[in-house]
Every structure is written in C-alpha cells, then in structure tokens.
Amino acid sequence: MTVIAIPPGMPQYDDVPRFDVEKIRADFPILDRQVNGHKLVYLDSGATSQRPRQVLDAIREHNERHNGNVSRSVHTVGTEATEAYEGARAKVATFIGAASPDEVVFTKNATESINLVAYAFSNASVDPAADPRFRLGPGDEVVISEMEHHSNIVPWQLLCQRTGATLRWFRVTDAGRLDLTQLGELVNERTRLVSYALVSNVLGTVNPTSAITARAREVGALVMLDASQAVPHLPVDVADLGIDFLAFTGHKMCGPTGIGALWGRAELLDAMPPFLGGGSMIETVTLERSTFAAAPAKFEAGTPPIAEAVGLGAAVDYLSAVGMRAIQWHEKELTAYALDALSTVPGLRIFGPQVPVGRGGTLSFGFDGVHPHDVGQVLDAHGIEVRVGHHCARPLCVRYGVPAMTRASFYLYTTTDEVDALVRGLDQVRKVFG
Known part of the structure; x- marks a missing residue:
C-alpha cells in the first residue's frame, strides 16, 4: 500500500482510514496517458475531477x-x-x-x-x-x-x-x-x-x-x-x-x-x-x-x-466505497506534504492558510515576476496540468493585489510523486524566466 510520508509536526493517528493510492489510480484510465511526451500529472481536480471506469x-x-x-x-x-x-x-x-x-x-x-x-x-x-x-x-x-x-x-x-x-x-x-x-x-x-x-x-x-x-x-x-x-x-x-x-x-x-x-x-x-x-x-x-x-x-x-x-x-x-473520511485524510496529509515542498521554491507566494488545518487540497500561488499563464504553459510542456487565471473569483484576486494565480488542486488519486513533479516543474519555470 502506498502511504504518504507525513512531514514533521503533522500528527499521525493509528485509527485513520487508509487506501492504496496506486490501486485507486488504476481505476482512472486517463491517468495512464502522456502529455507533451511526459507522464500526465493532473493537478486540476478543483476545475473538474477525472472519472473512474466504474462511472x-x-x-x-x-x-x-x-x-x-x-x-x-x-x-x-x-x-x-x-x-x-x-x-x-x-x-x-x-x-x-x-x-x-x-x-x-x-x-x-x-x-x-x-x-x-x-x-x-x-x-x-x-x-x-x-x-x-x-x-x-x-x-x-x-x-x-x-x-x-x-x-x-x-x-x-x-x-x-x-x-x-x-x-x-x-x-x-x-x-x-x-x-x-x-x-x-x-x-x-x-x-x-x-x-x-x-x-x-x-x-x-x-x-x-x-x-x-x-x-x-x-x-x-x-x-x-x-x-x-x-x-x-x-x-x-x-x-x-x-x-x-x-x-x-x-x-x-x-x-x-x-x-x-x-x-x-x-x-x-x-x-x-x-x-x-x-x-x-x-x-x-x-x-x-x-x-x-x-x-x-x-x-x-x-x-x-x-x-x-x-x-x-x-x-x-x-x-x-473508498470512504470519505479516508479521502479527507489522504488530502490532508497530501496538503501538508505540498505546503512543505512548495515552501522550498524561491520566489513562491502561497495564498491562503499556510498550515493543513482548516484547509483542503487546493493550493493557489504566485511566482515573483512571472505571469500565471506563463507558469501554466511551462508546466504543461512537462505534462503538469494546473489552473491559471482568477478562478472565477476575481474579487479575491483583487483582495490579494494580483491579476491572477496559479492553482494546483488535489484529489484521492493525487500522489506525493506528483507534488514532487510540480516542484521540479516550478524549477523549470525559474530557469526559463530567470
């Protein structure tokens, strides 16, 4: 069973329900495809989720x-x-x-x-x-x-x-x-x-x-x-x-x-x-x-x-059948992992709660000096699918003083490997735009 490595400081409980992420991923045919010659990393479930064979x-x-x-x-x-x-x-x-x-x-x-x-x-x-x-x-x-x-x-x-x-x-x-x-x-x-x-x-x-x-x-x-x-x-x-x-x-x-x-x-x-x-x-x-x-x-x-x-x-x-409590906890651990991983990216500003308490697996961020559309295009070139724009929430962008944001959103089939791929992709964005 694939179990997420919980970052330091994140509590771990024995009674939390778990599921095998790789087994879940096998139910979603689209996750097998490639994009631009790279394995698909789908991080846009907040816009629309993928569908399992059963559906x-x-x-x-x-x-x-x-x-x-x-x-x-x-x-x-x-x-x-x-x-x-x-x-x-x-x-x-x-x-x-x-x-x-x-x-x-x-x-x-x-x-x-x-x-x-x-x-x-x-x-x-x-x-x-x-x-x-x-x-x-x-x-x-x-x-x-x-x-x-x-x-x-x-x-x-x-x-x-x-x-x-x-x-x-x-x-x-x-x-x-x-x-x-x-x-x-x-x-x-x-x-x-x-x-x-x-x-x-x-x-x-x-x-x-x-x-x-x-x-x-x-x-x-x-x-x-x-x-x-x-x-x-x-x-x-x-x-x-x-x-x-x-x-x-x-x-x-x-x-x-x-x-x-x-x-x-x-x-x-x-x-x-x-x-x-x-x-x-x-x-x-x-x-x-x-x-x-x-x-x-x-x-x-x-x-x-x-x-x-x-x-x-x-x-x-x-x-x-998977269990909503299990899905909730999977995303909580994944979000803790992602917040920790993204904090290592120079010039990255995460909008919203900085801790995995009272927040879900949606992370919106800005990159100093790089427009979100450019971020999205570079990531897509590496098979990483994120959302860019005001996310149909323009007043919130105005509140934070930005025209748009880049958003990565997770679901039950998202893995820590995909979070790592996002971090590597953002490193490519830094290389392209200095």
Missing part, C-alpha cells in the same frame, strides 16, 4: 441498455430509466445526510442550484401571497463573502438589483480565513440570506459554520452553502451543518458534467415558487393558470439529465 461503465450501460425518458412511462425501458434516475437521487440524499430523497433537486451544476434559490427569492418578491421568508425589498440584505466563486456572487447581485435589497460580504484575512470579527453587525435583523462557500475554490480554506448559522438563526435568516469543493473531498452531513440549502456539482466528484444538485429543507422547498416552467413540473394546466407538482419535481422542468444522474449515482457509490 464510465455505468453511463455506457445505461445508454446502451436502459435509455428511455423518465416519469409517466408504462413501458419497460421507461420504467427502468425512471428507477435508475430516482435511485441516483436516493444515493445522493444518503451521501449528504438528507432526511429524504425528495430534498434533493437535480440541476445541471452548482451554478444552476444557486440561481434556483436566487430566482425563488426573486419570484416570491413580486407575489404578495408568497412565503415572507423569500420576499426581498429595499432595506433587506443578502450576505456573501469576499472569497466566493462568481456563481455565488453574480446571482445575488442580480437579485439585489431586481428587488432593491443590499448585498454585503465577509472580508477575508491576510491568512485566507473569513473575518468574523463583525459577524454580529454584518448578519443582522435586516439579513434574509447568508450564502458562502464551505470550502474555497481558490484558497482551500474550510470555512466555519456553527457561529454563522447560530447568528443567522438569531435574526431569522436562511443559510446556503456552496459545497462544490466540499462534498467531493470530505464527509458532509446537512443535518449536522444546520443549514437550509446546499449546492454542489457532479463533475468535481468523479461524476459527469451536466449534473449537479440542490439540497433544501423539505418545508422550504415546498414553500418556494418554481424556477423554470414546462413539462414534468406541473400538477394541472389550463390555458388560464397552472398548479405545480410537489418538490423536487416542481424544480425539474423538462427532460432531466438522466444518464448524467446515473453517472453521479455511480460516483457516489465509488466515493462511498
């Missing part, structure tokens, strides 16, 4: 043998497709600790999940009969954070523009943590919703929840978490978190693109107005008016991404 096979099997539309079919193939689709919903619900599969709405990604909630607020705000928890107007406030992905900024900006509400945000400290010193003032009696990332897609910061949710409850605000970088990497239980909504996406957790999920407390989903109108989300339709199906169908208008949902269900099976 690829499940999608192919569904398309080849069970391809039909869901709901209302009485024929065999349609029934099989419906059972597979709803079976995937049940798997996702169990994976995140939902009370019922009906609390899981399938979307195309986390961005759509967040927009779904934002438009529920928007639609409710023009309906005098709507649930008052979803009505916004001048004087009301929505709170986000400075480290958010654009998908958790722009929908709330648009909502505030439509309703006259005000958008406010938590600041980020130099160390890459949320600044909670003004929590009581920021989340106040005017706050209707707090929405922020459970794990930052740029800094890797694992953000606190208990203090924020407790304050939100005091003032009657709802809480939503963008868990796109959390659900794939660590155990997530929505009941334990004590939140109202949670969004995540399939393609970052060994699943296909085109599928994501919104979890919401059942009574909130029941109270929310629909997002999209059309087939499958209705109860009755006349030319004058329509009534709507119960959640989650109310939010799944039209033909859904059926094969993609099957693939997401297979990804949940795969991750569950």
Whole structure:
C-alpha cells in the first residue's frame, strides 16, 4: 500500500482510514496517458475531477441498455430509466445526510442550484401571497463573502438589483480565513440570506459554520452553502451543518458534467415558487393558470439529465466505497506534504492558510515576476496540468493585489510523486524566466 510520508509536526493517528493510492489510480484510465511526451500529472481536480471506469461503465450501460425518458412511462425501458434516475437521487440524499430523497433537486451544476434559490427569492418578491421568508425589498440584505466563486456572487447581485435589497460580504484575512470579527453587525435583523462557500475554490480554506448559522438563526435568516469543493473531498452531513440549502456539482466528484444538485429543507422547498416552467413540473394546466407538482419535481422542468444522474449515482457509490473520511485524510496529509515542498521554491507566494488545518487540497500561488499563464504553459510542456487565471473569483484576486494565480488542486488519486513533479516543474519555470 502506498502511504504518504507525513512531514514533521503533522500528527499521525493509528485509527485513520487508509487506501492504496496506486490501486485507486488504476481505476482512472486517463491517468495512464502522456502529455507533451511526459507522464500526465493532473493537478486540476478543483476545475473538474477525472472519472473512474466504474462511472464510465455505468453511463455506457445505461445508454446502451436502459435509455428511455423518465416519469409517466408504462413501458419497460421507461420504467427502468425512471428507477435508475430516482435511485441516483436516493444515493445522493444518503451521501449528504438528507432526511429524504425528495430534498434533493437535480440541476445541471452548482451554478444552476444557486440561481434556483436566487430566482425563488426573486419570484416570491413580486407575489404578495408568497412565503415572507423569500420576499426581498429595499432595506433587506443578502450576505456573501469576499472569497466566493462568481456563481455565488453574480446571482445575488442580480437579485439585489431586481428587488432593491443590499448585498454585503465577509472580508477575508491576510491568512485566507473569513473575518468574523463583525459577524454580529454584518448578519443582522435586516439579513434574509447568508450564502458562502464551505470550502474555497481558490484558497482551500474550510470555512466555519456553527457561529454563522447560530447568528443567522438569531435574526431569522436562511443559510446556503456552496459545497462544490466540499462534498467531493470530505464527509458532509446537512443535518449536522444546520443549514437550509446546499449546492454542489457532479463533475468535481468523479461524476459527469451536466449534473449537479440542490439540497433544501423539505418545508422550504415546498414553500418556494418554481424556477423554470414546462413539462414534468406541473400538477394541472389550463390555458388560464397552472398548479405545480410537489418538490423536487416542481424544480425539474423538462427532460432531466438522466444518464448524467446515473453517472453521479455511480460516483457516489465509488466515493462511498473508498470512504470519505479516508479521502479527507489522504488530502490532508497530501496538503501538508505540498505546503512543505512548495515552501522550498524561491520566489513562491502561497495564498491562503499556510498550515493543513482548516484547509483542503487546493493550493493557489504566485511566482515573483512571472505571469500565471506563463507558469501554466511551462508546466504543461512537462505534462503538469494546473489552473491559471482568477478562478472565477476575481474579487479575491483583487483582495490579494494580483491579476491572477496559479492553482494546483488535489484529489484521492493525487500522489506525493506528483507534488514532487510540480516542484521540479516550478524549477523549470525559474530557469526559463530567470
């Protein structure tokens, strides 16, 4: 079994679950390929993860043998497709600790999940009969954070523009943590919703929840978490978190693109107005008016991404078999190793927490005098795939005074050898750019 050598000062526990990284890697066909004549070193799982054969096979099997539309079919193939689709919903619900599969709405990604909630607020705000928890107007406030992905900024900006509400945000400290010193003032009696990332897609910061949710409850605000970088990497239980909504996406957790999920407390989903109108989300339709199906169908208008949902269900099976606690600990040890290794690179500035406590396996950095795009091109020439740019988090780059960053992001198949390859690649960047 391949076990990571833990850097000095990192605690080691006998009861931590382990897995064989090389055995895991054998499940991912793409990791066998070469790029520019070098063995592929894939360090961009924060953008999209790779998929194991088990997921690829499940999608192919569904398309080849069970391809039909869901709901209302009485024929065999349609029934099989419906059972597979709803079976995937049940798997996702169990994976995140939902009370019922009906609390899981399938979307195309986390961005759509967040927009779904934002438009529920928007639609409710023009309906005098709507649930008052979803009505916004001048004087009301929505709170986000400075480290958010654009998908958790722009929908709330648009909502505030439509309703006259005000958008406010938590600041980020130099160390890459949320600044909670003004929590009581920021989340106040005017706050209707707090929405922020459970794990930052740029800094890797694992953000606190208990203090924020407790304050939100005091003032009657709802809480939503963008868990796109959390659900794939660590155990997530929505009941334990004590939140109202949670969004995540399939393609970052060994699943296909085109599928994501919104979890919401059942009574909130029941109270929310629909997002999209059309087939499958209705109860009755006349030319004058329509009534709507119960959640989650109310939010799944039209033909859904059926094969993609099957693939997401297979990804949940795969991750569950490996064990989320084992994946979390693997990445914690890997991050400790990487922080130690990257600290030896002259001229490198790591953004975010400098210790593996309260952070995930996403490391963004800058190289003195070298633009991130140049860093990325030199690394790619050596088969090392990283992300460059503002990572759909431009306000965070502005916060740190840089136009862009280079990001290496790890997953369950990442090894210390690949971290070493990154360090060697950065040495090549120094040689090329002096």
